[in-house]
Amino acid sequence: MKLTTIALSSALLFTPLLTNAQQATMTTQGAAKKVFTITNEAQRTAAKNQARTNTCWNFATASFMESEVARQGGKLLELSEVFGVRYAYPLKADSYIRAQGRANFWEGGNNHDAMEMLRRYGAVPKVNYTGLKEGETTLDHAELAAVTKSFLDAVIKIGRPSKSWRSAFDGILDAYIGTPPANFMFEGKLYTPQTFRDQVLKLNPDDYVEITSFSHHPFYQRMRLEIPDNWAHDSRYVNVPLDDMERIMTNALSKGYTISWGGDTSEKGFNVKEGYALLEDEAKEITQASRQDAFDDWRSTDDHSMHIVGLSKDEKGNQFFLTKNSYGTNSGPFDGHLHMSKNYIRMKTIYFMVHKDAIPADIRSKAGIK
Secondary structure, three states, rough: OOOOOOOOOOOOEEEOOOOOOOOOOOEEEOOOOEEEEEEEOOOOOOOOOEEEEEOOHHHHHHHHHHHHHHHHHOOOOOOOOHHHHHHHHHHEEEHHHHHHOOOOOOOOOOOOHHHHHHHHHHHHHHHHHHOOOOOOOOOOOHHHHHHHHHHHHHHHHHHHOOOOOHHHHHHHHHHHHHOOOOOOOOOOOOEEHHHHHHHHOOOOOHHHHEEEOOEEEEEOOOEEOOOOOOOOOOOOEOOHHHHHHHHHHHHHHHOOOEEEEEEOOOOOOOEEEOOOOOOOOOOOOOHHHHHHHHHHHHOOOOOEEEEEEEEEOOOOOOEEHHHHHHHOOOOOOOOOOOEEEHHHHHHEEEEEEHHHHHHHHHHHHHHHHO
């Protein structure tokens, strides 16, 4: 399948799809050598680089949106990852102040945050808002994160927030990552972020569903996932049994959809250098109970978001999930991609976002997804 690209910038690179996915072979180097054959893959841009930021949630979901636009017949283009981050910061700050500091405030977030920023504020091409200042080549939000947190804590310590703190907070954001464009030119036409969303991307945030699988909530119902990065206390996650969770993922990827994934990458077997992720004991069956135990005692935590773009098999025929990371194209042997095993997915997926049409009809019916 040939990619459709546009010339937003000469610096943009796009990941080409292999002409014969059945024969496409990726081989790791070194002692832990494995060979992967890609069976299904979707259109996507090159692996992004979040650099010194903890904003993987928006890097993964911006990449997911890019693939969704291409899947629905639009042009494959790079979206600004920082745009959503810039607009999420004030919302997090407001929540933190209203909770008088008894809430989570930091760079992290969930993938629904990126979709909510699309809903509220729209989107822009990356070339129109990079978040980089003159002379900078990579993102570094370490100081921004520290300064914003210290500022909010100072406001709280005084005891009575003034009417000025919000504008002062916006000033900090603008100083570090710039003011988002109110309008911009794209292919000779003037757009706002909202008209770009509606007329070019043509993405409807209501078409996307977040899926999870934990037995401490009823199945086939909506729930609030109790993880620190769910700062918005979103309660729209659809909870399904583990086998159904896996079935949704494989059904989506086999039919050309992609997945914005959030999960645990702290395992020793999450091997970016070699380009794959395995559990310590791959032979052990992953059940609903074992998955729940790992979540309950914090062995499985929500610490990274990535973009799952296809399916693959290793040299023994075992199922893997082709995943686009956000550590840059030079991370690992596969241009910034890695292969996560079926068991790793079953155990370490905390949640994921997918288009509702990618969910099998019987599961949609049970969960009341229209």
